[in-house]
Every structure is written in structure tokens, then in C-alpha cells.
Amino acid sequence: MSEFKLILADIDGTILPAGHHQVSERTTAALEAALDAGIRVGVATGRAREWAIPMLRNKQRLADTMLATNGMQVFLDGELLHEEQISNKQIGRMAEFLEQLPHAGLVCFDGGVPQLVAGSIKDMEQCFPKYVESCRILHELPSTPTVKCNAFQVGDLDNTCNFSALLNEQFDDLSFDVPQPAWVNVTPHGWSKATGIDLLCQAIGCSLDAVAVFGDGGNDVTMLEHVPYSVAVQGAAPEALAAARYHIGRCEDDAVAATIEAIVAGRWEAQD
Structure with a gap:
């Protein structure tokens, strides 16, 4: 397995269970551990950046690199890298x-x-x-x-x-x-979370093989199909499950956090 340079996770239903307003402390700790290990991490969400930060327990650095509004806005290291608009x-x-x-x-x-x-x-x-x-x-x-x-x-x-x-x-x-x-x-047309990931990879200077993505919904399908290390949580939409290469446990059980912990420790054994 290649060394990861970028990890992105959808929010709702992937790291944030239904009915919750903030992700778990374990999730933010796992994301911060990845950052501290030199991996860029963030979220890939349909939400605007200003809405995502409170969900991440107001830890702004976890939204410094992210895809907001389904990739319409691409942020890298706290700066707006690219923005698409609808006329x-x-x-x-x-x-x-x-x-x-x-x-x-x-x-x-x-x-x-x-x-x-x-x-x-x-x-x-x-x-x-x-x-x-x-x-x-x-x-x-x-x-x-x-x-x-x-x-x-x-x-x-x-x-x-x-x-x-x-x-x-x-x-x-x-x-x-x-x-x-x-x-x-x-x-x-043609714009999605997948195209946003391509922009991030180009700016960072890494290949798709150095990226891991996590998702659960229809708006995650493009990135789950696009990235080799794509992961769907248990209970994801059928199209997301079909698009993802790997499958893990439930959002409610912090399955994404556990996987990121394993990545940081160098012990993730990805299974189809």
C-alpha cells in the first residue's frame, strides 16, 4: 500500500451520525493525528465550509483542506484553490x-x-x-x-x-x-467531488494512489469510483456501496476514525 498524502471524508452519514450536530471526539482526534503525521486531511461535503467547521468541533484546521459544496469550492491549507459557479x-x-x-x-x-x-x-x-x-x-x-x-x-x-x-x-x-x-x-456538468480531488492532487503533487476517501451517499459516488482507496461505511446507499472498493463498519461506531487510526499507525489492512 502506498503512503497516503490526502484523506477526505464525507460528513453526514459517514463521520456524523443522523441526529448529531458534531462528530465524535474520537473522529477529530483521528483526523488531527493524521495531520500531525504529515497527511493532509479534511472533509468532502455538500455543505459550505462555514457550516462544516462547527460540525468538526470548531477545529478549523480540519477544514483547511476540503471540498465544500460537492467540490464547487476546493480549499488547500486554508486558501480557496478553486471555485465553480452556476450562472x-x-x-x-x-x-x-x-x-x-x-x-x-x-x-x-x-x-x-x-x-x-x-x-x-x-x-x-x-x-x-x-x-x-x-x-x-x-x-x-x-x-x-x-x-x-x-x-x-x-x-x-x-x-x-x-x-x-x-x-x-x-x-x-x-x-x-x-x-x-x-x-x-x-x-x-462534469463537476463533482472527483474533479475537486484531481485539483488537490495536482496542487499537492500526489497521485490518486496516495488518496483515501470515505463516503456513504449518492453525492459521494464520483469520488468513490475515482479513487483506488475508496471506502464506504456500513449502511451506505446502494450506489455508494457499489462504487467503493472497500467497506467498513458503521458511522455510529466511529468506523472511519478507527480506519484513519490504523492508517496513521501503518496497520490498515484494506479488504474488499
Whole structure:
């Protein structure tokens, strides 16, 4: 096994169990031990960087290198290395289409503030209630650049997968994936966590063989397929389990932390 230079983990469902607001102390300790051993570590998440840091027990250095907003923002050693944006032309086309679908809508973010561009606040509340309290209702194109954008439609996971597939068919310049029921990530076509990892590897000067990634959801599939040392936790989405080369225990049991501890100690025996 090659010496690792970079370790990235998804947050929700991978190192943060459902219903928890912060990762475990064991997880932050394992990540910090890897940093102290000279390995760059961080998270690869659909969340913005300012939201990720509190989840990491406010240990900012654990977010110095990371992929935020599904790779739309790439950070290296505390600096923004790259940022992708979704144009207002693309947002307008999505909004027009989504207004025709039942219980569907579009949210664009101004930093950490959600802005409702299409759909009703009532439907949005059913899809992602936490965002409603701080949401601005626009129903017009955003006046600030858009990095994070989500489509939503009330329904279960199967419905959301069908909704995402419909959007992928409709918009050939955008990509859509499912992080959770009723909620869909939007990125420029061809952009993902995998492309963000390529940028980090280029900047660090390492190959993909020196990278380990951990994930559990649909928005992790691109990086799990892309990186040879890809790991899914028990209970991950079927597509994530299929994409990952290796499989470990549950998020709730700190399986990622245990694996990183083993990597740092030089005793991880990866098993398919």
C-alpha cells in the first residue's frame, strides 16, 4: 500500500451520525493525528465550509483542506484553490422548469443563507425544514454569484431518484445527484467531488494512489469510483456501496476514525 498524502471524508452519514450536530471526539482526534503525521486531511461535503467547521468541533484546521459544496469550492491549507459557479441563465432555466412540477422548487445560497428562487416555502419546509427559518424568498434570479444550489421535490427516496434522473435528462449542462430524500444537489456538468480531488492532487503533487476517501451517499459516488482507496461505511446507499472498493463498519461506531487510526499507525489492512 502506498503512503497516503490526502484523506477526505464525507460528513453526514459517514463521520456524523443522523441526529448529531458534531462528530465524535474520537473522529477529530483521528483526523488531527493524521495531520500531525504529515497527511493532509479534511472533509468532502455538500455543505459550505462555514457550516462544516462547527460540525468538526470548531477545529478549523480540519477544514483547511476540503471540498465544500460537492467540490464547487476546493480549499488547500486554508486558501480557496478553486471555485465553480452556476450562472443565472442556468438558474433561470431550472426555475422555469421546476415551477411546472408539483411540490418542487429551487434554492440558491448567498454564502450560508438559503434563497428560494422557485417553489413554495411550505414545500421547501417538508424537504429541508432547517433552512426555512433563515430563508429569503426571492422568486427572482439571485443578485450574488451562486456556488451552492439545490432542487427539491416533496417525496420519498425513490421519488427523489426519479426526480434527479428527470433533471439530468432535461439539462445537459448541469449534473444532479441525491444526497437525501426530497433534496437534489446541482453542479455544472462534469463537476463533482472527483474533479475537486484531481485539483488537490495536482496542487499537492500526489497521485490518486496516495488518496483515501470515505463516503456513504449518492453525492459521494464520483469520488468513490475515482479513487483506488475508496471506502464506504456500513449502511451506505446502494450506489455508494457499489462504487467503493472497500467497506467498513458503521458511522455510529466511529468506523472511519478507527480506519484513519490504523492508517496513521501503518496497520490498515484494506479488504474488499
